[in-house]
Amino acid sequence: xQLLEQSPQxxxxxEGENLTVxxxxxxxxxxxxxxxxxxxxxxxxxxxxxxxGEVKKLKRLTxxxxxxxxxxxxxITAAQPGDTGLYLCAGDYKLSFGAGTTVTVRA
Amino acid sequence: DAGxxxxxxxxxxxxxxxxxxxxxxxSGHDYLFWYRQTMMRGLELLIYFNxxxxxxxxxxPEDRFSAKMPNASFSTLKIQPSEPRDSAVYFCASRYQRVxxxxxGQGTRLTVV
Numbered sequence: 001x002q003l004l005e006q007s008p009q010x011x012x013x014x015e016g017e018n019l020t021v022x023x024x025x026x027x028x029x030x031x032x033x034x035x036x037x038x039x040x041x042x043x044x045x046x047x048x049x050x051x052x053g054e055v056k057k058l059k060r061l062t063x064x065x066x067x068x069x070x071x072x073x074x075x076i077t078a079a080q081p082g083d084t085g086l087y088l089c090a091g092d093y094k095l096s097f098g099a100g101t102t103v104t105v106r107a
Numbered sequence: 108d109a110g111x112x113x114x115x116x117x118x119x120x121x122x123x124x125x126x127x128x129x130x131x132x133x134s135g136h137d138y139l140f141w142y143r144q145t146m147m148r149g150l151e152l153l154i155y156f157n158x159x160x161x162x163x164x165x166x167x168p169e170d171r172f173s174a175k176m177p178n179a180s181f182s183t184l185k186i187q188p189s190e191p192r193d194s195a196v197y198f199c200a201s202r203y204q205r206v207x208x209x210x211x212g213q214g215t216r217l218t219v220v
Binding site: 093095 | 150152205207213
């Protein structure tokens with residue numbers, strides 16, 4: 001079983017600050033996805049990373065896939081209240097998720 | 108497409124009763140996933156299907172849980188008999204092929220009293 005560990009579990013920051021959340025595993029993944037879930041809704045895909053060392057940017061969000069394809073990070077620059085939500089990573093075809101990081105951005 | 112459709116949105120039932128959750132995936136998608144989400148355990152994968160065939164049911168908690176996919180446009184998750192610890196939000200998701208975007212339904216909030 002491929003287990004994904006996410007850290008931190010909770011993160012509360014002020015609007016305008018930067019934040020980074022992490023997704024780690026002892027297993028190698030051929031791909032990894034990041035989703036964001038808002039209260040009362042299902043998760044929604046943010047990005048898929050496939051190549052070791054890959055960096056993808058989505059406006060203020062930067063995603064990185066580790067060289068060994070065992071870990072990934074999500075960095076948000078100048079966070080806004082609209083970035084509040086549960087951030088989840090999922091690996092490979094089986095779509096098993098980590099426990100997630102709950103991000104709260106205070107206005 | 109209306110997206111992944113789950114029903115009911117909310118279900119309250121008494122312990123011992125049978126509960127059936129339903130999911131209609133997006134047309135053309137060949138993978139379907141069932142998840143359970145709680146504060147304590149997060150988003151747990153219960154089972155997934157490929158082309159209507161169950162591929163991995165190792166996440167199904169016990170024999171009280173069963174899932175079927177009789178055709179490409181419908182799947183059910185049944186709990187019989189239900190217990191209070193089954194209370195959770197159950198999500199269904201579908202996607203096309205192995206590593207593409209998965210689309211989630213809005214979930215069914217199950218409360219077993």
